[in-house]
Amino acid sequence: MTHINSDDCTGLMAFWADIEADYVLRYQQWHNCEHIPERVSISGFVEGRRYRSLDNKPHFLMYYDTQTASVLASDAYMAALNAPTPWTREALTYFRNPTRDIFTRLAVTGARGKFAAPYITSLRFDLPEEDEAKYAGLWLRAALEAESVERVRFYRVDSAVGNMATSERKVHGGGPGKQTYLVLIEQSRSPASGNGPVTRGDAAVSGDIRRTHEQCHQYWLEMVHQKDESR
Template sequence: MTKTRKNPLGSGLMMFWADIERAHILRYQEWHNCEHIPERVSIPGFRNGRRYRSFDHDAQFVMFYETDAPSIFNSEPYLKALNNPTPWTKEALTYFREPVRNIYELINCKGGPAEFVSPYLATLRFNLQTSGEEELLAAYSDIWLTALCDLDHVTEARLYQVDEEISSIMTSERKIYGGGPGQQKYLAFIAADRPFEEIGNPIMAASEKIFGDNSGRIDEFTNLSWLEISHEKTSDK
């Protein structure tokens, strides 16, 4: 039986990958937990903020915010926050290394909603071969997402496309951490309720089932991570 959401999924997503200087990880976590995520989630149009930690590199973190629409990331309240960072934010952003930050718009979603915030997350940034890209995108946004959700313990699978214009906006915060948008056009977002070392890599399993040895993907970057913190908006006040 197909589940239906109590609240429709918003179409906007900001996702940020970064390594954090090891000597400052605890300070970074305190800042992100106690000031930064609550500040961001309080902005109109924001729904939640979460942070995951990489399995392969324990100083690498995946941070994201879900919003009603991508345009929220170009709204006056959000840009005001980006251009007026708090003293703690100015400090914390100097600990970021190899940052990649993108704004995305939802293409399609399968599965969900989970009973609880997904404790495990796989992300895949990628491009598609230009030859046959339209057909490949149709397959990725439909049968590939379905194949992911058919796997045991995968609770939700989404496909996003980058918003290049909003991702490229220069702000005071970006000048501090020095990063920008990645080179990949698409993002797969796969939520799971068990560790990947137990269930395997869902990206590989679904890709082999649907595409065999020719996935059509290029410029891939995969991250498997586990949940550290989640703040949900509980009031519109």
């Protein structure tokens, strides 16, 4: 069995949304049984995951690792976005407060574990461009040293791809977020007791933190689907 390693993927589509409470079970069935397999089957898609808010509110992070960000503007993916299935059209009407962004990876420390990380922290923010290198180096390395952290990835939004109008977007109404940067922190144990990786990262850049429009959420894993290239 052969898998493309998601450590080698530089593209990411991330979608944050609340789901109407009465529809959550139906949403999970749709996402598990139709939507993630459909998306991961597209050329250039490697893995899809869904995480649920650690406080068990009906708030979710859904994302796909792709070989490059250009995959998320490919004809095959655009065709899927512009021809949603009936079930997809139904499910998307129950999304609330949706944000969907396309990202290119700038840096990564650590490596994907043997299994998909059971917990993840999503940190979205704006940052002066001259501080990019500081985060790609010192900040990520320090965050990786926190207890139970397996991998830390740093992304910049690709607004040209993310702003494309599609049939699916017309249904869910979600556009890009206002933040330029994303850090994903994968952990083998629950981060409920605190946010050690972020604290360590901030300390490493000597307190010279200029993040704005920051949003930090913590999640636990509900679903992962990885492509088997041997089939």
